[in-house]
Amino acid sequence: MAEDKVKRLAREIYAEVGGQENVEKLRHCMTRVRMDIRDYDKVKLEALKNIDGVMGVVEDDTLQVVIGPGTVNKVAQEMVDMAGVKLGEAFPKTASGKQLVEEKAAEVKAAQKEKNKTNSGFKAVLKSISNIFVPLIPAFVGAGIIGGIAAVMSNLLVAGTIGDSWQQYIDVLNIIKNGIFAYLALYTGINSASEFGATPALGGVIGAVTMLTGMNPEAPLPNILNGGTLSAGQGGIIGVIFAVWLLSLVEKQLHKVIPDSIDIIITPTVSLLVIGLVTIFLIMPVAGLISNSLVGVINVVLEKGGILAGFTLGATFLPMVMFGLHQILTPIHIEMIAQTGMTLLLPILAMAGAGQVGAALALWIRCKKDTQLVEMIKGALPVGILGIGEPLIYGVTLPLGRPFVTACIGGGLGGAVIGAFGNVGAIAIGPSGVALIPLIANNQWLAYVLGLLAAYAGGFVATFFFGIPKDLQNK
DSSP: OOHHHHHHHHHHHHHHTTOGGGEEEEEEOSSEEEEEESOGGGOOHHHHHTSTTOOEEEESSSEEEEOOTTTHHHHHHHHHHHHTOOTTSOOOOOSSHHHHHHHHHHHHHHHHHHHTSSSHHHHHHHHHHHHHHGGGHHHHHHHHHHHHHHHHHHHHHHHTSSOGGGHHHHHHHHHHHHHHHTTHHHHHHHHHHHHHTSOHHHHHHHHHHTTTTTOOTTSOOBOTTTSSBOOTTTTHHHHHHHHHHHHHHHHHHHHHHSOHHHHHHHHHHHHHHHHHHHIIIIIHHHHHHHHHHHHHHHHHHHHHOHHHHHHHHHHHHHHHHHTTGGGGGHHHHHHHHHHHSSBSHHHHHTHHHHHHHHHHHHHHHHTTTOHHHHHHHHHHHHHHHTTOOHHHIIIIIHHHSHHHHHHHHHHHHHHHHHHHHOOOOBSSOOOOGGGGGGGBGGGOHHHHHHHHHHHHHHHHHHHHHHOSOHHHHTO
16 A cells, blocks of 8 residues: 555544544554544544545444554554554643644753753663553552462461461462463563554564463473573563564564555464564573573572672672573572572572662652652552562663662662671572561571661662652652
8 A cells, every 4th residue: 555545544534533632542453443532523424434445434432444454554553653642542632733732842852852862762762661561560569469468378388377278368369469470471562562563462472472382391492592492481571572572673564565455464474473483483592591691600609609699699680580580590499498498599689679669769759749650659669578579670660770770789788788697598489578588597587687678778778869860850
């Protein structure tokens, strides 16, 4: 289809539905542009039906303009591009016409030009990460609190404080919690696709690919970089985001060259096949290579021991969580418990989440005029204290940049305290934070609590004085 026809359809549809300002949201399905309309009295239905290229109009809970497969996605994308939003996002309300919008845009652009001369690409990456994970915050918070309660109960069960009759209640709570955490790659794929302009369902599939659901356990897929085998989740959340970004590039190019009549068949098939293969045989193995190298580094650090080991591990654990590399530590924990009855690594790594808590508290105090940020911190803090760090990482500190670094410093300080005491271990693997206290071995729980307090304080002080982003300092 010629480019001008897409633009014409977008322009004429807007004209007959009362303009962009009369559209609340816009998205599309296989054949229809679906619009939430603010004032139906402004819609000219007959004129809309008579537009060349419009096959029909359906009035339902949304106003649906039938355009046809292959064409609809291009027209819908053109329409949201004209409005300056993404598919499914709320349209801005225009109070005084196009001129006011253009003047405001020019004003903002001029104000930001000097400010964003450097690191603009990095800031764009952080903004995208924020857009991907902020919609998940309510699920993180709700499921995280439920999971935190289950973790405390589970740890009390292992410690012998409560009886086996509680196990079924713990299982039920974990089932609810795992609705988000077990399938986080899928949710991330869907939201990443929305952020990058790909089809959300295809993004979800790519996220699910990293779970290797259809793999034969008796004949696992090979890791072509090191001759080993792939494991589910290898590549982590960052791997999913990168893969879906590639998906968006491929899908957009295919939409341009594939004829409209077969676009709905060819584009998703080729996109999934190409990016699915790249994800399985390139992105995941590269992460595996990083993982193997990281294990070697961890072993060296553990051999050195003491304050240096504690600080290094506590400070670097959050980046490992981002890349999904923390999963490789599970066999190390298990081996330590099997040989010595406890894992000395888990209490140190738990300090990373405590650094996040301290950083969030500092942001709350320094940026209290930013009501949206404060509300997010309020929701994420209880979960963070219980050892579920994703809401604070992806919803608060990482999108802001600096606080993520200062939170890592706080985690390092907490880890240094644990390392200084020495012989602080956990008798089983469980969530970190306060929830881990019942599992601390040899009555060393006081040393663990002091480590938590040091991480809280370190993250707070480092963020309060050095971690507030410049654009939030004057709020």
